[in-house]
Amino acid sequence: MEWRVFRGSDAVREGLLSEHQLRNSAWAHLCHDIYADARLKLDHKLLCQAYALRLPAPVVFAGPSAAHLHGVPHAATYTDDVHVIVPPNMRLAHRRGLHSHALALTPEEKTLASGLHATSGPRTAWDCAVWLELGSAVAIVDSLLALRAATRDELTDLATQYLDKPWTSRVRRVFDLSDGLSGSPAESHLRIGLITAGLPRPLVRYPVELATGRVIRPRLSWPRYKLAVEYESREARNLDVVHRKQRGHLISAGWTVLTVTSPRAHRDFTGVAREIRRVLTALGWR
Numbered sequence: 001m002e003w004r005v006f007r008g009s010d011a012v013r014e015g016l017l018s019e020h021q022l023r024n025s026a027w028a029h030l031c032h033d034i035y036a037d038a039r040l041k042l043d044h045k046l047l048c049q050a051y052a053l054r055l056p057a058p059v060v061f062a063g064p065s066a067a068h069l070h071g072v073p074h075a076a077t078y079t080d081d082v083h084v085i086v087p088p089n090m091r092l093a094h095r096r097g098l099h100s101h102a103l104a105l106t107p108e109e110k111t112l113a114s115g116l117h118a119t120s121g122p123r124t125a126w127d128c129a130v131w132l133e134l135g136s137a138v139a140i141v142d143s144l145l146a147l148r149a150a151t152r153d154e155l156t157d158l159a160t161q162y163l164d165k166p167w168t169s170r171v172r173r174v175f176d177l178s179d180g181l182s183g184s185p186a187e188s189h190l191r192i193g194l195i196t197a198g199l200p201r202p203l204v205r206y207p208v209e210l211a212t213g214r215v216i217r218p219r220l221s222w223p224r225y226k227l228a229v230e231y232e233s234r235e236a237r238n239l240d241v242v243h244r245k246q247r248g249h250l251i252s253a254g255w256t257v258l259t260v261t262s263p264r265a266h267r268d269f270t271g272v273a274r275e276i277r278r279v280l281t282a283l284g285w286r
Contacts (some may be wrong), residue, residue, distance in 0.1 A: 001016055001017065001027075001035075001037065002037055002045070003037045003039065003040065004036065004037060005030070005035070005040070005046065005050055005053065006033045006034070006035055006036070006053075007035075007053055008022050008029075008033050008034070009033050011035070015160040015224070015247070017171055024138065025038060025127050026038055028040070030046065030141070031047075031050050031051065031054065031095070031096075031097060032051055032054070033054075034054060034283040036050065036053075037231065042078045043068075043073070043077070043078050044068040044073075044076040044077055044078055044082070045068060045069060045114055046067070046076075046078070046207065047078060047082050047097070048061050048069060048070055048116055048117065049131040051082050051084070051098060051114050052117075054095075055084065055092070056090075058086065058087050058090060059084045059085070059086050059092075059115055060085065060105065060110055060117045060118055061082070061084055061085055061086065061113075061117065061118040061128040062083050062085040062118065062119045062123075062127050063083035063120070063124065063128050063132070064076040064080065064083060064103075064118075064131075064132065064136075064140065064211045065082050065083040065118070066113060066118040066119045066123075066124040066127070066129060067124050067128060067140045067143070067144060067202075069113035069118045070113045070114075070115055070118070070124060070144060070149040071114075071143075071149065072143040072144060072147070073148075074139065074140075074143070074185045075128070075140045079194060081097055081099040082097060082098050082099065082128075083100075083101065083102075083128065083131070084098065084100050085101050085103050085105060085119065085127075086100050086101070086103075087102070087104070088102045088103065088104055090102065091283075097156075102129075105119065106202050107208050109122075110123075121147075121149030122145050122150045122151075122154040122157075122158045123152070123158070123244070124144065124149070124156055125140070125141045125144050125150050125158075125174075125175070125178075126159075126171055128140045128141060128154075128174075129141065129167075129170060129171040129174035130167050130170065130171060134173070134174065134177075134192060134196065135188070135193065136233075137174045138174055138188055139182075139185040139188035139192075140185075141155075141174060141178040141274070142177065142178050142180060142182040142185075142188045143179030143182075145178060146180045146181070147201075150260075151240075154173070155175045155178075155267045156225035159171055159172050159175055163245060167196070177191075177192060177195065177201075177274040179191075179204045181203055181204040181205040183205075183219060183231075184231075184233065186231065186262060186265065187204075187220070189265075190220070190229075190231055190260065190265055190269075190272075191204065191220055193269055194220075194276060197273040197277075199273065199277060200280070200285065202220035202222055202224060202229065203220070203221050203222070204220060205218070205219065206218065206221045206223055206268075208221070208223070208228075208250065208255070210249055210253050211253070214249070216218065216228060216246045216249055216250060218246075218257070219231050222280065222285075223283055225256075225280055225283040225285055226254055226255045226281060226283065227255070227256045227257075227258070227280060227283055228250055228255055228257045228258070229258050229259075229276065230243060230247060230257060230258070230259050231260050231262070232259055232260065232261045232262065233262045247259070256279060256283065258279065260272055
């Protein structure tokens, strides 16, 4: 049972563990009758592995759960519900922590991700766009594009394929706002927040060529107004020497550079948007 996810009833029946031993701290109880070695990382993948032992074969992991399995850790955490898609004619008994969706999938929309049955990258992007709020959906699709779990052409083809669906306009908006160059989910949320606040859409990692021939790619920018916004995460604040030098080069080239720190973006986003709006207006945006 070491380093494994397993059925408690199987371990007891085979004499590997007693019911009393299952209750000690060596084993993590994940869901009904499912346990894991407590040394394993308690993340969303572990939850999916647990439910994979309980659910019938036609079921596939979907939405944020599938995104996590495709390599997007911020898509879902250990405390989030596990999302699955079941065939339209199948009904699952209600299980706490499990969110099931009765939908038809084509063979091309199913794959293996992290060793489990999951929706393909493009289908995962579609479901996240339908099920999640705008910022979270775009952040996940940004990451799927960056990982090449989905391509821009695949997303376009999928949106075209489902033109008759009532939520297609919402999905198209998520896909249009997504950008595989975004460096982190926090940057994605900042970008989408600024757009929904009514500011012009910033470009991600736009290449700014200096007179020396050197190219700098600020995280967000409005080249027409020579305004760049750099997002500074809490972890990077003492390690950002390179980016600080790049900001100096941009300023020397006539750009205005604003720095948005992670704490401020979370505590005072309205103030951040107001400041960027004020600077853009001063630079000629109307």
